[in-house]
Every structure is written in structure tokens, then in C-alpha cells.
Amino acid sequence: MFDPGRPLSGVRVADLTMIWAGPYAAKILADQGAEVIKIESPQAWDNIRTLLPPPVAPGEHWWNTNFYLHEYSRNKKSLTLDLSADEGRAVFAQLLPHCDVVIENYRTDVMDNLGLTYEWLREQREDIIVVGMAGFGKTGPEKDAVGYGPIIEMMSGMTSTTGYGDDGVPYKSGISYGDPIAGVCAAAAVATALVHRHRTGRGQYIDLAQREVMSTLLGEFYMDWSMNRRLPQHMGTGHDWMAPHNVYPCAGDDDWIAICVRSDAEWDGLKRAMGSPEWAERTEFSDQILRWEHRAELDELVGGWTAARSKTDAFAALHTERVPSSPVWKMLEVLREPHLRARGFYEPLRHPEVGIWAAHGWLWRADGAGPCIIAPAPDFGQHNAEILGDLLGMSESEQSALESAGVIASRPAGVPLASEMPATPSMLG
Amino acid sequence: MSDLTSDQSQPDHDPTQPYEGVRVIELAEGIAGPYAGRWLAALGADVIKVERTTGDPSRAFGPWPGDLPDDETSGLFLYLNGDKRSITLNLDTSDGREILHELARSAEIVIESFEPGYLAERGLGYDVLSADNPPLVMISITPFGQTGPNANLPATELTLYAASGQLWLTGHPERPPLKNGGAQPSYQAGLNALAAIAAAYFGAVTHEQGSYIDLSVQETYAGMAEAFHTRASQLGIETQRSGNNLNALWGLYQTADGFGGICALPRNYPGFARAVGLPELQDARFAEPAQRLLHNDELMAILHGWFIDQSQEGLLELGIEHRVPFGFVASMEDLSSSEHLHDRQFFAERDDALAGRLTYPGRLWLSSGHDWQMGRAPRLGEHNLAVIHGELGYEREDLVRLRELDAI
Numbered sequence: 001m002f003d004p005g006r007p008l009s010g011v012r013v014a015d016l017t018m019i020w021a022g023p024y025a026a027k028i029l030a031d032q033g034a035e036v037i038k039i040e041s042p043q044a045w046d047n048i049r050t051l052l053p054p055p056v057a058p059g060e061h062w063w064n065t066n067f068y069l070h071e072y073s074r075n076k077k078s079l080t081l082d083l084s085a086d087e088g089r090a091v092f093a094q095l096l097p098h099c100d101v102v103i104e105n106y107r108t109d110v111m112d113n114l115g116l117t118y119e120w121l122r123e124q125r126e127d128i129i130v131v132g133m134a135g136f137g138k139t140g141p142e143k144d145a146v147g148y149g150p151i152i153e154m155m156s157g158m159t160s161t162t163g164y165g166d167d168g169v170p171y172k173s174g175i176s177y178g179d180p181i182a183g184v185c186a187a188a189a190v191a192t193a194l195v196h197r198h199r200t201g202r203g204q205y206i207d208l209a210q211r212e213v214m215s216t217l218l219g220e221f222y223m224d225w226s227m228n229r230r231l232p233q234h235m236g237t238g239h240d241w242m243a244p245h246n247v248y249p250c251a252g253d254d255d256w257i258a259i260c261v262r263s264d265a266e267w268d269g270l271k272r273a274m275g276s277p278e279w280a281e282r283t284e285f286s287d288q289i290l291r292w293e294h295r296a297e298l299d300e301l302v303g304g305w306t307a308a309r310s311k312t313d314a315f316a317a318l319h320t321e322r323v324p325s326s327p328v329w330k331m332l333e334v335l336r337e338p339h340l341r342a343r344g345f346y347e348p349l350r351h352p353e354v355g356i357w358a359a360h361g362w363l364w365r366a367d368g369a370g371p372c373i374i375a376p377a378p379d380f381g382q383h384n385a386e387i388l389g390d391l392l393g394m395s396e397s398e399q400s401a402l403e404s405a406g407v408i409a410s411r412p413a414g415v416p417l418a419s420e421m422p423a424t425p426s427m428l429g
Numbered sequence: 430m431s432d433l434t435s436d437q438s439q440p441d442h443d444p445t446q447p448y449e450g451v452r453v454i455e456l457a458e459g460i461a462g463p464y465a466g467r468w469l470a471a472l473g474a475d476v477i478k479v480e481r482t483t484g485d486p487s488r489a490f491g492p493w494p495g496d497l498p499d500d501e502t503s504g505l506f507l508y509l510n511g512d513k514r515s516i517t518l519n520l521d522t523s524d525g526r527e528i529l530h531e532l533a534r535s536a537e538i539v540i541e542s543f544e545p546g547y548l549a550e551r552g553l554g555y556d557v558l559s560a561d562n563p564p565l566v567m568i569s570i571t572p573f574g575q576t577g578p579n580a581n582l583p584a585t586e587l588t589l590y591a592a593s594g595q596l597w598l599t600g601h602p603e604r605p606p607l608k609n610g611g612a613q614p615s616y617q618a619g620l621n622a623l624a625a626i627a628a629a630y631f632g633a634v635t636h637e638q639g640s641y642i643d644l645s646v647q648e649t650y651a652g653m654a655e656a657f658h659t660r661a662s663q664l665g666i667e668t669q670r671s672g673n674n675l676n677a678l679w680g681l682y683q684t685a686d687g688f689g690g691i692c693a694l695p696r697n698y699p700g701f702a703r704a705v706g707l708p709e710l711q712d713a714r715f716a717e718p719a720q721r722l723l724h725n726d727e728l729m730a731i732l733h734g735w736f737i738d739q740s741q742e743g744l745l746e747l748g749i750e751h752r753v754p755f756g757f758v759a760s761m762e763d764l765s766s767s768e769h770l771h772d773r774q775f776f777a778e779r780d781d782a783l784a785g786r787l788t789y790p791g792r793l794w795l796s797s798g799h800d801w802q803m804g805r806a807p808r809l810g811e812h813n814l815a816v817i818h819g820e821l822g823y824e825r826e827d828l829v830r831l832r833e834l835d836a837i
Contacts, residue, residue: 164601
């Protein structure tokens with residue numbers, strides 16, 4: 001029975017990724033129905049497990065619990081395997097014939113250093129699809145440069161386009177924007193390669209440079225450089241022809257609402273939403289061009305209306321008049337935002353050492369799909385026995401020998417239990 | 430890894446493009462849908478762009494060569510619509526609707542971005558289009574999705590940025606929230622749409638059953654809110670925007686010639702301290718991650734003093750030498766002349782009869798198995814004759830009648 005929400009069911013992915021970009025890609029593949037086996041070494045696990053020490057990460061086995069890990073690794077299985085050891089690579093070689101895809105976001109040279117070259121991977125499974133997601137790609141003079149999301153954003157041109165406009169300072173995104181962009185693209189690359197393999201019988205190697213993917217989201221700026229040798233202006237939250245077009249302060253602590261007017265009809269709607277104030281009838285606001293020319297004064301006046309009410313009250317009035325607008329939702333608010341809630345965007349995640357909390361579900365929703373989240377992020381090594389025993393046919397004594405040799409484990413090497421640790425501040429406490 | 434840009438003799442290279450012979454009907458306008466369609470076309474699909482008779486509104490957005498507005502030379506349109514064919518259809522006429530229905534019978538994929546309900550009201554919803562074409566994959570890309578109280582609320586890039594929670598997170602903590610440059614909500618939605626289409630199409634070819642996908646720009650963008658929303662739900666903690674520095678080791682600094690950056694996780698610190706070379710970075714107060722956070726202001730002051738003497742390119746070289754995540758705020762000018770990007774053949778170059786010589790991002794990834802096409806964008810209605818007469822079998826006289834009826 002075909003589940004339209006899980007078009008990748010039947011596909012198995014060996015997921016060697018860490019931190020964010022790669023795990024985000026593999027998460028999408030898992031959500032779409034692929035069986036994703038997250039492979040971590042007992043000596044070098046996904047750093048995200050231990051980036052946030054207790055008490056931020058709850059529970060005694062705190063490397064299994066933090067919100068960061070669960071955001072990117074729900075719906076996956078966990079296998080521990082030390083790929084730098086001969087025994088670990090031998091197990092990996094046994095696993096690969098069962099896999100369709102290998103995905104990694106290591107530094108450019110790491111896979112080759114581990115002996116996991118494309119050639120070697122193809123020897124284990126000839127039509128394997130391999131995705132490398134190094135920040136700057138696998139070739140070229142800058143291939144050994146390394147970077148997390150904000151570096152990718154800077155090096156793509158994105159950061160140069162963002163700023164308030166009055167101080168010449170470029171701004172990075174509030175998130176590590178380079179990561180999820182590369183992750184979504186890698187998911188598209190895998191699905192495309194699966195289509196290609198279905199048609200031709202051939203696998204392929206995909207060299208996906210995170211920086212390049214981000215650059216494709218800046219088409220008009222590259223074109224302006226190409227056509228006119230012009231660099232982007234920092235626009236703040238303004239616009240080059242719309243007015244009003246800004247964020248306006250509301251009653252409350254650091255509360256804002258975004259309002260944009262694209263036409264005379266929307267201007268009329270805004271006037272009605274504001275209770276038809278007299279000032280709005282002034283000649284200098286009578287058409288789109290005049291409003292843009294007088295936008296500073298207009299922003300003051302619209303801001304006077306918003307400042308006297310809550311952002312939800314202002315939005316209710318604007319919504320009735322179909323004016324493009326939205327409260328600037330904070331993180332605690334977006335979880336309860338009525339529209340997302342009505343659509344069931346956030347779904348419950350459950351873990352025995354944490355309890356229940358919410359995470360986003362479907363990034364896109366196929367008609368007829370059930371809930372997106374089936375399982376939380378797997379505990380470290382949770383599926384060792386299932387994969388090594390049931391899938392690869394390894395006996396219990398063979399598995400014990402691997403554990404004794406430190407090739408597999410149920411706990412990251414040298415990481416203490418929460419009760420053995422002092423409380424420490426963390427990057428995102 | 431061998432060089433995939435020049436080696437077409439890879440053992441796994443195949444002349445068949447991934448989407449060769451796959452017909453895509455692109456009813457989407459603006460950025461998101463056309464971005465997805467652009468890459469499907471570059472990967473071999475026959476993308477028929479169905480434009481309203483006045484053209485995709487993106488034709489009316491610049492930039493234009495020499496700042497001279499022209500529907501056929503919009504940089505945004507040319508970038509987003511390469512390798513497609515263009516026909517015009519007025520879906521408010523019965524002939525226009527009939528032609529679209531016929532086209533959809535021959536299609537594997539439909540991409541649309543009308544206001545929710547628009548196609549269904551015209552008898553062109555997924556149930557109708559897939560009735561005699563069950564493997565059809567259809568995706569609707571709209572600001573807020575097909576359902577819910579905001580489904581029919583008009584939106585802009587800024588309001589979507591706010592609605593997704595992203596706007597709250599960006600900008601200086603003592604200034605208003607700040608929007609990224611350009612049209613990021615739409616672009617990232619287009620990238621999500623590409624992934625959604627590719628996965629659904631794989632499901633369709635392996636199960637001979639299509640699907641209908643509802644993609645909300647707000648949701649795809651909210652899904653990217655790093656872990657800040659789940660941090661809020663798991664710990665009950667609000668996230669404040671942190672400007673350019675989450676902490677001393679994660680953010681931007683002014684350099685001698687612009688702006689540079691560092692993103693060092695705890696495990697990167699030893700290499701970072703070696704690369705910078707200042708003895709005080711070895712102090713006990715900076716030895717452990719927790720101590721560095723307690724002495725964050727001191728560390729930041731030291732780094733301000735160091736970065737201001739560095740050059741942008743020098744930082745990148747230092748990062749490569751020491752394997753430390755350094756970078757700089759690159760401009761379109763820097764990138765357009767980047768030896769690295771040219772070495773990887775990232776840019777496509779094309780002479781356009783009307784717009785002149787153009788250079789633009791030309792692909793998403795490198796593959797040992799397939800190539801990317803980099804053809805030109807179509808003129809408005811350029812393929813009306815080839816598609817409506819040549820493929821659907823309408824007579825030339827029909828085309829004249831359709832034109833007179835304002836159907837094409």
C-alpha cells in the first residue's frame with residue numbers, strides 16, 4: 001500500500017553526517033520514508049549530542065536527550081561503528097550492499113583519509129549513491145576551507161546583502177542559514193539520483209558545496225552585478241518601491257508587526273483596519289509613488305497606530321482587511337501560532353528521559369499522509385543489535401567482541417553520566 | 430575525489446538526464462515555483478511554463494541591463510526560467526482551461542502557486558487532473574498552505590519572514606528585527622519544493638501512483654528555525670536575537686578591508702588559538718568552553734583587536750592552513766571573480782540576444798552521473814505554436830481564434 005507521505009520507503013541510507021547540514025538532509029529523507037541509519041563512532045560521535053551539557057540536556061543519559069539532537073535526527077536509527085578501525089570498516093562493508101545511499105558532511109579530506117573513497121564504496125555496492133556535503137566542495141583551491149552555517153552564508157554573498165542600511169554593517173541570519181539550505185538541497189540531490197538510478201541502473205557521486213547552494217538563492221543580485229556591475233544596497237526592513245513596508249512597534253516587550261502595502265487596494269484596507277484616520281487622506285499618501293517618497297513620515301504614523309495595541313489585535317484588524325501582515329512571532333509564540341496549529345505543523349516528540357515536547361512535523365504535506373514524527377532521535381547505539389544481528393546476521397558473541405574492541409558501544413567513550421558532572425554553562429543554555 | 434567538472438568519462442556517467450522525457454507544467458509565478466522548475470529543466474525535464482497572457486509578474490521585476498525595464502530582459506526572470514518553454518493561457522476562458530487539461534494529461538509533474546481554491550474553482554484541481562493520469566505529482570506552493578485561517582491572506586517576503594519566526598531571530602538585540610537581503614522565504618520554499626517534487630516523483634515511478642503536495646512557505650521556513658523552536662518547547666526558553674555574535678567565537682568582526690568571521694565550536698578552539706597565535710588565548714580563563722563563556726566579553730575584545738588587522742583573503746587562507754572555520758563577507762564582485770568557483774564551473778555564462786552577456790549561478794551540485802543544462806529563458810508565449818499546434822494538434826486557425834478570444 002503506497003503511503004503518499006513516504007515516497008522514499010524501501011530506500012536505505014547510511015548517514016555519516018554530523019551537526020546540522022547533513023543531519024537536516026538525512027532527517028528529510030527519514031521523514032519521506034527512507035530507513036536512515038545514523039552511524040557514529042564510539043570515539044567520535046555526532047558532536048551535537050554533547051554540545052549542550054546538563055542541565056540543558058535533561059536525564060542521566062544526557063547525550064541522548066537535547067533538543068538539538070532531536071530536531072535533526074528524529075525518525076532515524078542509530079548504529080555505532082568506529083570507521084577508523086579495520087573491524088569497523090569490515091562491518092561497514094557488510095552493511096553497504098544493503099544501502100542505497102551514503103551521505104556525509106565531513107571536512108573534504110576525511111572520507112578519503114578513512115579509506116572510504118567513492119571507489120571503495122562502489123566496490124561494496126556498485127550502484128551506490130554517495131553525497132559529500134563539504135562546505136566548499138571536494139575540488140578547487142579552497143576545498144580545504146571549513147565552515148559552519150554562518151561562514152557558508154558569508155562566503156556565498158548572502159551576508160553582504162543584509163543590513164540596516166545606516167551603518168554599513170552586514171548582518172548574518174539569526175540562524176545558521178547555510179546548513180538547512182544545504183540540507184534541503186542534498187535531499188533533492190538524493191531523490192534526483194534515485195530517479196536517475198531507477199532509469200539507468202547507475203549510482204553516482206554528488207559533490208554538493210554548501211556555499212554554492214546558498215549562492216543560488218541570490219539570483220537577482222548576481223544578475224545585477226553581471227548586468228550593471230552594481231552591488232546590493234542594505235534595505236533593512238524597507239523595500240525599494242513598497243510603502244508602508246516595515247516592522248512596526250506594538251504594545252508589549254520587544255513586540256513588532258510586519259505590514260506591507262503593494263497596491264492602492266491594500267492601502268485602502270490598511271486605512272480601514274486603522275479606523276480611517278484623517279491623516280491617511282493627506283495628498284502625500286494618495287498614491288503608491290507618493291507614499292514611497294514620504295515613507296519615513298508614513299512609518300511614524302502607522303507605527304503610532306500599532307504602538308497603541310498588541311500585535312495580535314493589530315493583526316486581527318489587518319487580517320480582516322486582507323492586508324499583508326504578520327506579528328513578528330517569537331519562538332515561544334510560533335509554537336502556539338493559531339494558523340500553524342490549525343494545520344498541525346508541530347507534532348509531539350516523546351522520549352523516556354525527557355517527556356513530551358513539540359517539534360515541527362511535515363515540511364510539506366502530501367494528501368493522505370499520517371503524522372510525520374514516528375520516533376524521537378535514537379539513543380546512542382539503540383539499533384546496534386537490530387542492524388548487526390537481524391540485518392547482517394551477526395551472532396551475539398560477534399557483537400560482544402566488537403563491543404569489547406570498542407568498535408561499537410551504547411555510550412560515547414569517556415562521557416560521564418549527568419549525575420557524575422558539575423553543572424556548566426553552555427552555548428545555548 | 431576526482432574532478433567531476435571536467436571528467437565525463439566517469440564509469441557511472443550516463444547520457445540520460447535524470448528528468449529527461451519528464452513533462453512539467455509550471456503554473457507557478459514569481460520565485461518559488463519557477464526556482465524549482467528551473468532546476469528540473471536544467472536536469473532534463475521538458476518544463477512548459479504556462480504564463481498569464483501578460484506574463485509572469487517576475488518579468489516586471491529587475492534588474493535590467495542599463496536599468497531599462499523590458500519584459501524580456503528581467504534578470505530575475507532570466508535567471509529563474511532557463512531551459513523552459515513558454516506558452517500563454519487565460520484560465521478564465523473555457524478554451525484556456527481545456528488546453529491546460531489536455532497538457533496535464535501528458536504531464537508527470539504540475540507546479541502551481543495560485544491562491545488556494547483558484548484551480549479547483551476552474552475545474553482544474555488535482556482530483557480532476559489526476560483522474561485519467563494517476564501517477565501525476567502536483568505541488569501547490571503558497572504563502573500559508575491550502576488550509577487554516579491564514580490560507581487566503583496575501584503575503585510578502587517580509588510578512589513571511591515574520592510569520593515563520595525567522596525575523597525575530599535576525600538583527601541586533603537593541604534594534605528592530607532585521608530581514609535578510611532578497612527574497613529568502615520564496616527561494617528556500619523553491620528549494621524545498623524541488624526536494625518535495627523529486628521525492629514524490631521517485632515514489633510515482635516506483636509505485637505508479639502520484640500524490641498531491643501542499644507546501645506552505647511559512648512552514649518550510651519555520652522548519653529552518655534551527656533548534657530554537659524546540660528549545661522553546663523542551664526547555665520553555667525564549668531566544669533573543671544576537672546580532673552578529675552569538676558569542677565571541679561565533680560571529681562577525683571588522684577586518685582591515687571589510688568584515689570577517691569565525692565559527693568555532695569547542696573542539697575547534699585549540700586550532701583557532703594556534704592560528705591566531707596570541708599568547709593570551711592560551712590563558713586558563715579561556716581553557717574550557719564554560720570558562721570562555723564566562724569571559725566572553727574579554728575574549729571578544731581581544732578578537733576585535735586581532736581581526737581589525739587582518740585581511741579578508743588572509744583569513745580564508747589562515748582557515749585553510751589551520752583547518753579553522755574562518756571566512757569573510759564576500760560580495761557579488763568577490764564571488765564573480767572567485768578562482769575557486771570558476772575552477773568548479775559554478776557559473777553559467779550565456780549571450781542573450783536582448784540582455785547581453787550574463788553570468789549567473791549555474792547549478793546546484795556536481796554529479797558524476799549527469800550534467801546540467803544552461804539554456805536561455807523563453808520569450809513570452811514563444812512556444813504557443815510548437816505546443817498548442819504542434820503537440821496538442823490545434824490548427825493554426827484555432828490559434829488565431831484563441832488569440833482573438835483572449836485565451837492565449
